[in-house]
Amino acid sequence: MAWLMLAVAIVAEVVATLALRGISGAFRVVPLLLVTGGYVxxxxxxxxxxxxxxxxxxxxxxxxxxxxxxxxxxALLYGERLNLPAVAGMALIVLGVVVLAASGATRH
Structure with missing residues (x-):
């Protein structure tokens, strides 16, 4: 159940972060609610x-x-560019997380 909560927490954080773009130029209620609700x-x-x-x-x-x-x-929603160094960096982040999770130090 903890892993499911973490997965949903990640989705909520991604939605909230993407919604920040919707309030960056002017006050809009729906993006503000997505940001606030997503982070909470x-x-x-x-x-x-x-x-x-x-x-x-x-x-x-x-x-x-x-x-x-x-x-x-x-990249998909806003057309932001992904270049090779960005993709390589993300791959390294994912690899690091996999190594950390596989280390056996997941539960206390």
Missing amino acids: ASFTLIAFALRTLNVGVVYAIWAGAGTAGVTIAA
Whole structure:
């Protein structure tokens, strides 16, 4: 259940971060609600996941998957460019998270 909460926390954080673009130019209610609700949901779910999982692993997975998710979604939704160094960097982040998770230090 902790892994599911972490996965939903990542999705909520990605949605909230992408919605920040919607409030960057002017006040708009729907993007503001997405930002606020997304971050509140994300941090709440992380807190529940931390009851079982180690904070280092949770944060690494949340930050790494969130970074990759936002980057890919921004390329698809907003036409932001992805070049080879950006893709390589994301691959290194994912590899680092996989190594950390595979180290066996996931539960306390």
